[in-house]
Amino acid sequence: MMLLAFSASAETFIVSPVYLDAYSIQDAINKAQDGDRIIVKSGTYLESLNVTKSLVLVGVNTGGGQPLVDAGDKGSAIILIADGIRLEGFDAGNSGAGADDAAIKVLSDGNLLRDNVASNSSYGIYLYDCMNNTLVNNVARRNDVGIALYSARNNTVRGNTARNNSFGGFILGLSRGNSLMENTAVRNAWVGIFLSDSEGNTLRENVGEMNDNEGIWLLNSSRNWLSGNAVSKSFISGIRLVRSHNNTIAHAECSGNLDGISLEASRDNIVTGNNLSNNNYGIYLDDSSDNRLYLNNFQDNVDNVYSWQSINSWNTSRTLSYQYNGLILYSRLGNFWSDYQGRDGLGQGVGQQYHVHGPVTDYWPLSSRIDRYLVRGLPG
Known part of the structure; x- marks a missing residue:
């Protein structure tokens, strides 16, 4: 893989699988500082990402589809740990089978997830004990659960699609004050949208x-x-x-x-x-x-x-x-x-x-x- 950095007040790193050197997406995350941007080109990246800084991560289709972060059936593919992360344009999947493994796991606040595909995992997208996150136009398919919020507050889930998941499309547990709007749940094996022990949530114009x-x-x-x-x-x-x-x-x-x-x-x-x-x-x-x-x-x-x-x-x-x-x-x-x-x-x-x-x-x-x-x- 190749990693390029351009110096400015906020740096931009470019990760590509074309060049076989030592750099990975996680290497770019480790080198970056809060506010930097990481652009990832098409390809399959066999790694699990821990995003511990407030970064912008953008997947770019350079002819081979959205870049795929493949967890290799171990743990989660992408974990957002820092607040204020922007994650868009990635495929993520093949998590482990653990109870909290996910294609994309969010453990922090104020993040934006847009135009991602989460598949073949225990959870597609999993928000745990977090608040003020926004999920827009993501697709969760062929997971146990498509998109899950647990002990989550004041998050916005809008325009996402959950389909062909083996339990549920969208699941909220012990969660309050969240908004689910204009989402689509199709052909999930148990339930489209499920709220358990949750109050004060808004479900508007979902299908x-x-x-x-x-x-x-x-x-x-x-x-x-x-x-x-x-x-x-x-x-x-x-x-x-x-x-x-x-x-x-x-x-x-x-x-x-x-x-x-x-x-x-x-x-x-x-x-x-x-x-x-x-x-x-x-x-x-x-x-x-x-x-x-x-x-x-x-x-x-x-x-x-x-x-x-x-x-x-x-x-x-x-x-x-x-x-x-x-x-x-x-x-x-x-x-x-x-x-x-x-x-x-x-x-x-x-x-x-x-x-x-x-x-x-x-x-x-x-x-x-x-x-x-x-x-x-x-x-x-």
Whole structure:
């Protein structure tokens, strides 16, 4: 390999596999100082990197694809130890099989990981006990877990893809205040996005498709905000909550699952603005009471709702101002049910007969899909 350095206030080192001398990426890291840049050209680098300085590491495709850092089935391929590292444009993989081995492991704060591919490892990308990191446009594939955050706080995970991982796409454990936005989880063998013992996280506009069990699963997790997520073709649930309380599920698209949304032993959640269609059950409730479900579309499911030992509210808690067919109206509002047989004799978008489905009663069922109603002051 060849290592070149250009002196300036911050130096740039270039690593290439073309020249067979003694330099490696780790040699460049060891020689560099905080603020320096290391450019790595296409090639396979059989080493494990410990980045102990605040550096910019850039992988450049010079004709042979992104440079690959190959751990050789031992330990982790890249470990970020210092704060403020920028890592972009690398392939990393073939970690060891240890419980915390990863293609890319982050143990520090304020780092940026962008446009990397993490594969064939225990974890693709693993953030542990760290905060204020940003992951953008990375791909994690063929790992046990794609992207994992454990005991992690205030990190941003945006526009990443996790696919064909043997357990989960994105996993958060004991983590709070993180934002997962616009990510894609496809064909993971267990779950697309999984939160365990985590609170105060935001999941917005993520896509989960053809994950084996759940698109999104919250276990023992509270006060999380889920908005605008699209989950389809899961063998069990689009979105599943188990022993999880005080969460909001809003504006989701759940279709082609066994259960569109499932609440099990979960209380005090808000479910609103969701489209639940072409599932076996639109929503499945088991031992879950004191939840509020309103302004949802239940359409063309085999059974729109299943409720067992669950007492919930199916309407807004108060009278709202809303616009319908050009009129400004006032009423409490329920849900749209494709199997509702009642009439809207007043033309106000609210049926005059209750919608009763087993133990479920919607006192203000909607006569049209929720997109026909303009209602202010609802969860976004």
